[in-house]
Amino acid sequence: MIGIVKPVAGQVFQRxxxxxxxxxxxxxxxxxLGYGVVSIVLSxxxxxxxxWEYRVDPIGECELNVQDWRPLDVMIAGETGVANARVPAGxxxxxxxxxGRNGNWLTETTTPPIAAGEIFLIAGDSVSHGQTRMPAxxxxxxxxxxxxxxxxxxxHQDDDRQPSATWPVxxxxxxxxxxxxxxxxGVIDVSRPATPAVAWRPGTQPYAKLKRAGECADRFxxxxxxxxxxxxxxxxxxxxxxxxxxxxxxxxxxxWGFTPSWLIGTCTYGAGxxxxxxxxxxxxxxxxxxxxxxxxxxxxxxxxDPECRLxxxxxxxLNSRGEDLASLAWFAAIWPLIAGR
Numbered sequence: 001m002i003g004i005v006k007p008v009a010g011q012v013f014q015r016x017x018x019x020x021x022x023x024x025x026x027x028x029x030x031x032x033l034g035y036g037v038v039s040i041v042l043s044x045x046x047x048x049x050x051x052w053e054y055r056v057d058p059i060g061e062c063e064l065n066v067q068d069w070r071p072l073d074v075m076i077a078g079e080t081g082v083a084n085a086r087v088p089a090g091x092x093x094x095x096x097x098x099x100g101r102n103g104n105w106l107t108e109t110t111t112p113p114i115a116a117g118e119i120f121l122i123a124g125d126s127v128s129h130g131q132t133r134m135p136a137x138x139x140x141x142x143x144x145x146x147x148x149x150x151x152x153x154x155x156h157q158d159d160d161r162q163p164s165a166t167w168p169v170x171x172x173x174x175x176x177x178x179x180x181x182x183x184x185x186g187v188i189d190v191s192r193p194a195t196p197a198v199a200w201r202p203g204t205q206p207y208a209k210l211k212r213a214g215e216c217a218d219r220f221x222x223x224x225x226x227x228x229x230x231x232x233x234x235x236x237x238x239x240x241x242x243x244x245x246x247x248x249x250x251x252x253x254x255x256w257g258f259t260p261s262w263l264i265g266t267c268t269y270g271a272g273x274x275x276x277x278x279x280x281x282x283x284x285x286x287x288x289x290x291x292x293x294x295x296x297x298x299x300x301x302x303x304x305d306p307e308c309r310l311x312x313x314x315x316x317x318l319n320s321r322g323e324d325l326a327s328l329a330w331f332a333a334i335w336p337l338i339a340g341r
Contacts, residue, residue, distance in 0.1 A: 002081070002099060002109050005041040009112035010146045010155035012186025013038050014119045014219040015089040020339050023182075033089040033183055036116025039218065042074065042081035042097070042109075050101040054085050059092040059113055072097060089116040089183050091144070115146070117183035118338060119220035121213050122170065122191050123200070124265070125228030144184040145174045150213055155186070169318070172327035173334070181338055186220070188213045196230040197244045202251040210248075214256040222261035222337055223252075224298060224330070227286050232268045232278045238285035245289050261337050264290055265298035265330065299329035 007013075018034035025031050052072040067088075074083040085095055092115050098108035146155045174185045190209040192199075200206045214220070231241070245264075253259055266286050268279040283302065290297045301318075308322030318326055 001045045002047065002097065002107055003043040004097075004109055004111050005043055005080075007038055007040065007111055007114045008154060009114075010157050011114050011148075012117050012119055012146050012155070012184050013087070013114065014186075014217070014221060015116045015183060018089065018338070031182075033181075034116070035089055036087050038085045038087050038095065038111075038114060038116070040081075040083045040085055040095070040097070040111070042083070044076055044079055044081045047076070047081075047099060047107075050099055050106075052083070052097065052099050054083075054098075055096045056085070056087050057094050057096060058090075059094060069098075074099075087114070087116045091115065092184065115144075115184040115186075117144075117185055118177065118181060119186035119188070119217050120174075120334075121210075121217065121220055121223045121260075122187065122189040123206075123210055123213075123223055124191050124197075124226035125193075125195055125230050125267075144178040146184060146186050148186065148188045148213075148216065150188060150190065150209065150216065153216065169323050169326045169330065172324065173330045176327070176331050177334060177338070180335070186217070188217055188220070191226065194230050196234045196236065197227065197241055197248070198234065198236060200248050201244060202247065207248065207251070210252060211255045214252060214260075219258060220260055222263055222334065224263050224265065224334070226265040226267060226298070227282060228267045231282050231285075232275065235275075235278050235281070236285070238281055238288055241282070241285035242289050242292060245295070246292060249294055259294075261296060262294060263296050263298035263333055263337075265301065265333075267301040269302045269304075296333075298333045299326060301326050301329065303329075 013036035015034040015036045019032070021027075022032040052074045053069040054072040055069045056067045072083050072085060074081045087093055087095065092113040094113060095111040096108060097110070098105045100106045143157055146157050148155050170187070170189075174187060178185045190206070190213045192206055195206055200210065236244070249262055264286055266283060268282050279302075289295050304318065304322050304325055308318055308325060310317050310319050
């Protein structure tokens with residue numbers, strides 16, 4: 001007998017091999033959206049030798065036809081089997097695995113819905129955690145956005161489990177990304193309110209969650225980091241801010257064993273940061289950081305004028321128009337990472 005231990009329902013795996021030149025709907029032979037490598041853990045009982053095969057089946061409406069059976073290399077130790085299966089990127093899939101001897105298939109099992117798509121790790125200050133009071137709008141591609149609960153290891157596709165559900169900026173950003181990229185989006189949100197960069201140094205609790213999130217994802221496209229009001233309030237010097245962020249990134253890359261993109265967003269304008277000199281200092285620090293190898297510019301929400309903000313005096317959180325524009329700003333920062341690779 002065989003059973004599925006991993007992957008879990010709703011899990012997204014980072015895709016590879018994407019080329020925009022081959023992704024068009026009118027591409028000869030059909031659109032190629034890349035592929036993901038799905039790590040599989042099986043429970044096995046009274047099985048040795050024999051032959052393993054797998055097949056990838058589409059779920060619902062997607063561009064993939066049912067594939068032929070393919071060989072699967074399963075390594076067994078005791079009652080556990082591990083394997084890797086290549087899955088086309090696109091919609092949700094199920095992987096059926098079978099085992100047999102001499103052409104006779106004796107047992108099979110099927111994974112829960114999984115996908116190869118784009119994964120993002122959200123981290124940083126309170127702005128990325130969500131501080132406005134606007135309700136989250138319906139998400140057109142909500143069933144293609146899956147959010148990991150780091151505590152349980154489960155992935156959820158429900159709208160009410162979106163990261164920062166009371167702050168629709170990420171919600172709309174991932175909706176747009178999924179719709180244009182035509183792949184599911186996986187999100188791991190470890191952002192924390194009122195945590196400046198210095199609070200994320202290696203050895204701290206926020207860093208421990210950042211480290212674990214990257215390890216759980218295995219691979220992901222980018223860290224989306226927001227520099228916010230608490231960075232202004234702690235009045236960190238620009239050089240120290242840059243050194244701190246470089247230390248955090250260098251330590252994380254060493255722990256993760258790969259190099260994702262690292263986008264730095266900016267939001268230093270608000271009621272909690274009336275010191276214009278401190279705001280200017282952090283903005284200068286972010287500009288310096290984004291010129292440092294390994295970092296890139298994310299959304300600059302300081303560009304949004306008071307008409308995009310809630311009271312008092314336009315210094316509160318973003319109103320609905322501000323959220324729409326902030327979402328577009330993050331989309332514009334992220335999309336080149338996807339389209340250009």
